[in-house]
Amino acid sequence: MSDTLRSAERALGALLLFDGERREIGVTELARCLDCSTSTAMRTIETLTAMDFLRRDPHRRTYRLSGRALGLARTWHGMASLANVTRPIVAKLAEGTGLTATFAVADHAHMRAVVAVDGVDGPLRNYPMTGELFPAHVGAISKAYYAFLPKIMRDQLTGSRPMAQYTERTRTGVSDIEEQFSEIRQAGYCTTKGEYDADVSALAMPIRATKDPLGSVSVATKGNLEITQQLLDQVAAATKDIGLMLGRRQ
Structure with a gap:
C-alpha cells in the first residue's frame, strides 16, 4: 500500500x-x-x-x-434516505421497461445518481452506478435537468469551464449545447446515444414539482433505444411520482 x-x-x-x-x-x-x-x-x-x-x-x-464533517454526514444521510423512498419507483420503471433506470439530482456541475436499477440485460458498467457523477454537459440524465434551468445558471455551469470530450459524439461547444437544450425544452425530454459511454443510448426527463427541475429520471441500454409513446409515458409517470414525493419533502 x-x-x-x-x-x-x-x-x-x-x-x-x-x-x-x-x-x-x-x-x-x-x-x-x-x-x-x-x-x-x-x-x-x-x-x-x-x-x-x-x-x-x-x-x-x-x-x-467540525461543522463541515457533520454537514457532510447529514448530506449522505439525506441521500440515503432519498434513495430509500424513491427506489421502489425506479425499480418499477426498470421492471416495466426492461431497461436500466436511474434517478439523479444535481451536485454542483454534475448529476449524482441517487438510485440506479439494472435492466434485464444486466448492468451497463462493471461497477454499481449509484453515486455516479454525470457531467452537466453530457448524457441524457444531465441534459434533461440542466436544459430547464434558467439561462444564467446554465451559463455558470457550461460556459465558465472547459468541457471534456468523452466520445466522438460528445458535444463541447456552448452554442451547440444550448441549441440542444432548446430542443429538449420543446420536446420535454432528452435522448442521447454514445455521448458519455460510446455504446449506451438513453432517454431522460426532468422532475418538475416546482418552477425549476428537482432532478431527472433516465432509462438506458447498450446499443439502440427505440423511443415509443409507451416508453415516454412510463418515464413520465416515474418523474411525476418522484416529483410528488420530493414536493412533499420540501
Whole structure:
C-alpha cells in the first residue's frame, strides 16, 4: 500500500471513530485506535484539522468533528434516505421497461445518481452506478435537468469551464449545447446515444414539482433505444411520482 493511500485510510479511520458514543478524541487514544505512533496520529489530526473536518478543544486538548464533517454526514444521510423512498419507483420503471433506470439530482456541475436499477440485460458498467457523477454537459440524465434551468445558471455551469470530450459524439461547444437544450425544452425530454459511454443510448426527463427541475429520471441500454409513446409515458409517470414525493419533502 502506498504512503498516500495509507494516510487516507488512517484519516477515514479517524473520522469513523466518531460513532455517536465517542464525541471527542485525543492524540494518544487515536494512536491506540489506529495502531500507529503518536507522531503519525498527530499528523493525521493536523491534516483533518487543516481540512476543517476536526476542531480542537484547547482546554481539554482533544478534537471533535467540525461543522463541515457533520454537514457532510447529514448530506449522505439525506441521500440515503432519498434513495430509500424513491427506489421502489425506479425499480418499477426498470421492471416495466426492461431497461436500466436511474434517478439523479444535481451536485454542483454534475448529476449524482441517487438510485440506479439494472435492466434485464444486466448492468451497463462493471461497477454499481449509484453515486455516479454525470457531467452537466453530457448524457441524457444531465441534459434533461440542466436544459430547464434558467439561462444564467446554465451559463455558470457550461460556459465558465472547459468541457471534456468523452466520445466522438460528445458535444463541447456552448452554442451547440444550448441549441440542444432548446430542443429538449420543446420536446420535454432528452435522448442521447454514445455521448458519455460510446455504446449506451438513453432517454431522460426532468422532475418538475416546482418552477425549476428537482432532478431527472433516465432509462438506458447498450446499443439502440427505440423511443415509443409507451416508453415516454412510463418515464413520465416515474418523474411525476418522484416529483410528488420530493414536493412533499420540501
